[in-house]
Structure formats: structure tokens, C-alpha cells
Amino acid sequence: MRRPAGKHQTSEVTLEKHDNYNQKLTAILAELGQIEKSKGQMHRARAYEKAVRALRNHPTAITSGTEAQKLDGIGKKIGLKIDEILATGKLKKLDTLNEDPKTKALNLFQQLKHTFTHHQRIGLKHFHEFNERIPRAEMEQLEKIIKETLSEVDEELIGTTCGSYRRGAESSGDIDVLLTHPKYTVATKKKPEAQYLSRVVEALKRKGLITDDISQGSSKYMGVCKLPDDEDEAKEKKEKKKQDSEGEEEEEEVEVEAKKKKRLHRRIDLRVIPYENYYCGLLYFTGSDFFNQQMRKIALDRGFTLNEYDVCPVGSTGVKGDPIEVHSEEDIFELLGMTYKSPEQRNL
Known part of the structure; x- marks a missing residue:
């Protein structure tokens, strides 16, 4: 049926782009936020990002820090920084940070990031987390999920967590699992039906345990895994909480998660070895x-x-x-x- 003429006609909607009347302020605070982010100071970075958004969307030029503090997301300390920028055209804290060798190195990394290999980008992405040791209790949880997954893929799959964990260490650098199957032999390992490693990796991805791939061949997989955040007894509630981000006193609605533990990304290696080689491999990789x-x-x-x-x-x-x-x-x-x-x- 034809629509009657003159009714339900569509009109073109255009988004109005506002001028940024506080460009000097937003440029300096945004740069400061990027530096804090590269240092892993996410609370401080978010405080600066929030201030930048407020200033960018404000319809007039801000003339003082006191005026800026009337905007949502700008507290006393950022207000003082705004006063300094308006008075001098720069920010001493930013100049000091930009002269710091560590900041220079981080800036260089950001500039060269597009030239890094996939392996290097993953390493940088989770650099701080990879440097944290994995407690034995967490290793046991990872092992439990992996063994359950092996049984689901094929009940005859055998998997052993090797390295320092198998030697009883209280913490480990990564999780290294050796796999085999009675039908995975030197003679059969190249047959399509014997591609157990790829099946295990896909099953672990479906469970959300594997988060990033580093490399994968027919017999070895290198990647990143993470346990789901512990929510077993978590009772989530929202409340108003004062946070001091870079000394910033501001009211912010935050998620308070009781007894909820944030999990870290961990390095995982899975290796499949022919059944007749398994015990020599187990000895070696332990x-x-x-x-x-x-x-x-x-x-x-x-x-x-x-x-x-x-x-x-x-x-x-x-x-x-x-x-x-x-x-x-x-x-x-x-x-x-x-x-x-x-x-x-x-x-x-």
C-alpha cells in the first residue's frame, strides 16, 4: 500500500558541531591525561578526560578555575591548574613530566606502536599484568577449567600443567600445559582428525578463558588467558563516593563490588606432543x-x-x-x- 502524500515525510537531521571555546585548556589537560594513562594511573586519567569533556562542551570561554569548578567533573585541584594555564599559557606539571626520561620513553612507545609486531603489541597491552606472579591458588583454578575443557573436547585427552607449578612452586610466571591423546602419534599427528590443539583452543575461547592470541601452530599455541572476575559472593551496589584522583575531590557514581576480585591477564602456552613422546616431554617441560x-x-x-x-x-x-x-x-x-x-x- 502506498503511503499518502504529504504524511510521514522524513526530514534530514544534522548534528550541530560546537566550537571548542576552551581549546588551550583542553589540549593541556588532555595531554596530561594521556601521560597518566600511559603510566597506568587510570583514575587520574579518567579525571582529566572528564574535565576535558566538560570544558569542550561548555558554550563559552572559561575565565577562571572557580568558574570551571561549577562544571560537572572539575574539582579544586584541576581548577587550580586551569588558573595556572589561563595566567601563564602553560602548566608547570606538564612541562616537568615531559622532561622526565620515563615519560619520554612512554611517548616514544606511543609513536612507534604501529611498527610493533603483533606479539610485541600484546606484550605492551598486558605488560604490568604479565609482570605479576600467578599465585598457586589461581594456577589451580586455571588448571581446573582447562582439564574440564579437555574432557568436554575428548575424554581421552591428557593434559598436565608443567613448569614450576608441577614442582610445587607457590607462584608461577605463566601456565604451561602439555597435551597428548592415545590417537595423536608420530604417524597420525598430521591427519585432520588429530588436530586436538586447535579444538582445545577454540573451546577455551568459547569459555572466555583465552582472551588474546600470540601465535598458533599445529603443535604449540601461545596466548593470553584470564579467569572470570570473581563474583561468587559479590553484591553490587551503587553509591556516591568521593575519589581523590590526582587529589581531585569530586562526587562520582561508582560501582562498589563487595568481595569481587579483579583478575589479571596471564600468559598461557599449550603444547601437544605425540603419545609415544609424552613422558619424555613431561619430564623435560617440568x-x-x-x-x-x-x-x-x-x-x-x-x-x-x-x-x-x-x-x-x-x-x-x-x-x-x-x-x-x-x-x-x-x-x-x-x-x-x-x-x-x-x-x-x-x-x-
Whole structure:
């Protein structure tokens, strides 16, 4: 049915662009906010961003800090900075920060950011979080989710968290998981149906555990993971709270989350290894590095070679023989005539 002429006609809507009458103020405060953001001072950065928005949207030029404080988001300390800018045309605090070597380095990083590799950008994105050790309790939670996911993907998948965690450490630098499957062998690993690693990664992404990819091949995945924020007993409520951001006293509606813990981004490596290589790989990736070196030396002294793939006899001519089948780490120790050492005893 045709619409009757003259009715329901549309009119073109245009957005009016306001002039910024406080450009000098907003430019300096925005730069100050960017510096605070690059330093990880997010509360201060947000305070400056809020002030910049208020000044940019104000229909007239601000003539004093006292006048500025009447705007939403501008408190006493930013008001004093506005007085200084209006009086001198600059801000001493910003000049001092711009001369600081650390600030110069951060500014250079910002300028060069587009030239960084994907791997480097991820590292910079989560730099401060990656520098934080992972407590054992958090490692246990990550391990639990990963093991549950393995069972969901395929009940025969085997996964062990290696490194210092397996050796009993109270904290770890990252989470390193070694995977295998009885059907994932040297002979079958390239077959489409044996691509267990990609299936596990996709399942962990669906759960929201993996947040960023660094690199992925057919046998090794490197990425970033994060536990969901702990909300088990959290009771969220909104209240008015005075925050001192850069000494700024301002009323701001904030989320107060009782007993809610903010989780950090963590580095995660997943590696799949053929089933027949699994126990040599488990021994190797558990470490420690020095323990591995000592064990390889003992193996050579006793006529064997040992690496992350297999243990093989070495003839008198130095020719390496066929891999010896092992079904546990204990088998490797026994083969080399060594007393078995549990992972906790390998912290050399």
C-alpha cells in the first residue's frame, strides 16, 4: 500500500558541531591525561578526560578555575591548574613530566606502536599484568577449567600443567600445559582428525578463558588467558563516593563490588606432543633446567641420549639407536639406573 502524500515525510537531521571555546585548556589537560594513562594511573586519567569533556562542551570561554569548578567533573585541584594555564599559557606539571626520561620513553612507545609486531603489541597491552606472579591458588583454578575443557573436547585427552607449578612452586610466571591423546602419534599427528590443539583452543575461547592470541601452530599455541572476575559472593551496589584522583575531590557514581576480585591477564602456552613422546616431554617441560641438564649428562654417561622426545641407546660408535618405549617418568629413571625423583624434588 502506498503511503499518502504529504504524511510521514522524513526530514534530514544534522548534528550541530560546537566550537571548542576552551581549546588551550583542553589540549593541556588532555595531554596530561594521556601521560597518566600511559603510566597506568587510570583514575587520574579518567579525571582529566572528564574535565576535558566538560570544558569542550561548555558554550563559552572559561575565565577562571572557580568558574570551571561549577562544571560537572572539575574539582579544586584541576581548577587550580586551569588558573595556572589561563595566567601563564602553560602548566608547570606538564612541562616537568615531559622532561622526565620515563615519560619520554612512554611517548616514544606511543609513536612507534604501529611498527610493533603483533606479539610485541600484546606484550605492551598486558605488560604490568604479565609482570605479576600467578599465585598457586589461581594456577589451580586455571588448571581446573582447562582439564574440564579437555574432557568436554575428548575424554581421552591428557593434559598436565608443567613448569614450576608441577614442582610445587607457590607462584608461577605463566601456565604451561602439555597435551597428548592415545590417537595423536608420530604417524597420525598430521591427519585432520588429530588436530586436538586447535579444538582445545577454540573451546577455551568459547569459555572466555583465552582472551588474546600470540601465535598458533599445529603443535604449540601461545596466548593470553584470564579467569572470570570473581563474583561468587559479590553484591553490587551503587553509591556516591568521593575519589581523590590526582587529589581531585569530586562526587562520582561508582560501582562498589563487595568481595569481587579483579583478575589479571596471564600468559598461557599449550603444547601437544605425540603419545609415544609424552613422558619424555613431561619430564623435560617440568624441569628444572638444571635438573634436566644433570639428567641428560647422566644419560650420556650410561650410554643413552635423552631429550624432550625420547630416550635412545647410543652405540660404541656414537650412533643413536631406536627410541626405547616408556610408559611413565618412573620408567625413564629406572632405565638410566637412577632413583626416582618426584617433581617437587627437581628444584635444583
